[in-house]
Amino acid sequence: MPEYEGVNATHIEWLEQQIDMMNATLPPLKDFILPTGSILVSQLHVARSVCRRAERQAVILQQQRSQAIRSTAVSFINRLSDWLFVAARFCTDPEKVSEVLWDSQALKTFTDSQ
Numbered sequence: 001m002p003e004y005e006g007v008n009a010t011h012i013e014w015l016e017q018q019i020d021m022m023n024a025t026l027p028p029l030k031d032f033i034l035p036t037g038s039i040l041v042s043q044l045h046v047a048r049s050v051c052r053r054a055e056r057q058a059v060i061l062q063q064q065r066s067q068a069i070r071s072t073a074v075s076f077i078n079r080l081s082d083w084l085f086v087a088a089r090f091c092t093d094p095e096k097v098s099e100v101l102w103d104s105q106a107l108k109t110f111t112d113s114q
Helices: 010-022 039-065 072-089 104-113
Strands: none
Touching: 010 072, 039 072
């Protein structure tokens, strides 16, 4: 249905506003974080991973058949994956779970103990 537009710029702008609102309450991210925490936080990280996979597939589809998917849909998927990441960070405080930062020394210690 080429004439059907399920996602438009308004949807993308809404996601960006939500991202900005959540980010305003979060400390700046200076390191990578590990996708751990509560069940809610972990599920948001899994959803983000699935969304990124869908984004990669959408980009491939767009490259192979440009008329098959609108660029606004690809942009929406991109912003949605960012929203899921920020939402995972945002939910750490209500869940009383702190973010686990990536630490190469901790990773080395963990792998050495295995």
